[in-house]
Amino acid sequence: MRNFVAMEISSLLLRRALEEVALLPGIGKRTALRLVLHLLRQPEARTQALAEALLELREGIRRCNVCHNISDTELCEICSSPKREAALVCVVEDIRDVMAIEATGHYRGLYHVLGGKISPVDGIGPQDLTIKSLIDRVKEGEVKEVILALSATMEGDTTNFYIYRQLEGLEVTLSTIARGIPVGDDLEYADQVTLGRSILQRIPFEGSLNR
């Protein structure tokens, strides 16, 4: 591949657009050029729609006052839905985790988005996350079960333990999502830690679970 980094671009307008697009993560100079030239070939209305959607998102988007999920309103759609089980709160790191769990269609409770994990190395302490807001939610008394769904890393475990200590003494069940071999995966390709855990934390056999 030839090196296009030093590509000569005489148009200031084009250069500025390329620089802005290339600031996005995973978008190099060549991809930026491809995207921008694509926009130039399209009707002007397409570029306007893209720019407006981004601006309106950035101006209009907020965090839900209760669960801190991304939302168009002060109380997000999930928190304000009467169909969701308000006694169940799933603690996740990121709004992408909410989307992933929602996509399964298997969860009807509420969420609590922490905004990260406790990580002393990165200078992220409990006060940088929405942990206090979670404890306050539980103290209000409506929440009966808190499901910890953070990633299984040292930071995730630290955060889980911190939350566990904060919730001690409150009348709430604490659970964590099941770790094990993904459905459909061969045992031989599973990593040792996961396979070991899936044996130690085996569950009673039920016909319905084998589907």
Added chain:
Amino acid sequence: MRNFVAMEISSLLLRRALEEVALLPGIGKRTALRLVLHLLRQPEARTQALAEALLELREGIRRCNVCHNISDTELCEICSSPKREAALVCVVEDIRDVMAIEATGHYRGLYHVLGGKISPVDGIGPQDLTIKSLIDRVKEGEVKEVILALSATMEGDTTNFYIYRQLEGLEVTLSTIARGIPVGDDLEYADQVTLGRSILQRIPFEGSLNR
């Protein structure tokens, strides 16, 4: 990889932004989500700078009246530069070709951007390209050599031949860029057509070329 296409997104603002970003070529739904969430984590000014750069580009950009290269002004920087050889015109398909040739630093002439190649299959005829404008440029008399730098495909050859016929009888030299084994490449990995051509179109050995 899990299928995130059916990802649940309750925010209308977010959904609209994702749809617009995912319309860009090579950007799937997951990449769109990554890019948009990145913008949300950045200060609002970054999104504004991106949107403005795209809008200003789309509104302000034009084609050079002479060479049809992308330009901020009616006459592009290359065509208006007194340092360039006005007697030399390199015919390319696309503005990206101009950028690639400029990046070599080996060309001091002018350009003519055709805007594509003659391709009956795709319904692109000579009248859809800037060929007439090229012929008019040559007829004005200042151009002494036209370098054809289209891609070596059937469409490229067709276009070259069409331009050759149009320029017949005019006082202008017609040349084409050298095809051959890329500098630094091993012969054994070269394709047969290129290797064959590079032998048929061999050039006199000169010490200086071997560097």
